[in-house]
């Protein structure tokens with residue numbers, strides 16, 4: 001096999017350029033050569049050793065097994081200069097060492113923006129019943145489902161989230177904000193956050209309400225999808241005293 005290697009041995013192989021086989025015995029003192037063939041270099045930009053490794057599978061029982069690697073030269077791979085192309089495939093398409101959203105080529109596409117969504121409202125088993133003026137224990141969780149990290153969240157510029165009671169599944173019919181929470185540090189792609197339950201007092205009149213979790217209420221996070229920020233988490237029935 002001919003490898004590109006970072007270390008000068010097969011352990012540092014980043015790409016196998018040629019994999020040849022010999023299926024007949026080789027007499028003592030006999031040499032064999034394979035003619036050149038064009039190969040595609042698919043490796044991140046960098047400087048590599050070009051190594052020839054013979055009997056890579058160890059099928060030949062030899063006097064000296066320690067001399068089967070020949071370092072044949074050095075190869076410098078430069079970035080292709082092409083754009084990343086597919087920013088969602090988990091592959092470094094242009095071989096610059098940066099995959100998908102980590103590659104500047106992908107900046108600005110919605111997939112590479114953060115996307116905050118509500119995950120759950122916890123601490124009480126919803127649907128549930130509470131009497132007027134009673135308390136429910138409420139926590140909540142959210143996640144960044146986008147391909148990019150949020151930017152600029154801090155104690156001075158937090159992401160604000162609300163847990164609300166609404167007479168419908170719409171924020172427009174909200175009648176009480178039960179809990180206000182803040183996230184004061186940035187959220188990596190794929191990360192989440194949870195607030196533990198605390199007791200809150202339900203002050204609305206008797207009736208059945210939807211429990212809504214609205215994330216990034218003040219829209220400080222520029223998201224790939226701003227339309228999925230309200231989670232209908234369950235319902236709450238409030239009974240008259």
Ligand SMILES: [Ca+2]
Pocket residue numbers: 084085086087088089090091092093099100
């Ligand atoms: Ca890619």
Ligand SMILES: [Ca+2]
Pocket residue numbers: 084092093094095096097098099100103
């Ligand atoms: Ca890339």
Ligand SMILES: [Ca+2]
Pocket residue numbers: 115116117223225226227228229
């Ligand atoms: Ca969102």
Ligand SMILES: [Ca+2]
Pocket residue numbers: 216219220221222223226
């Ligand atoms: Ca937003």
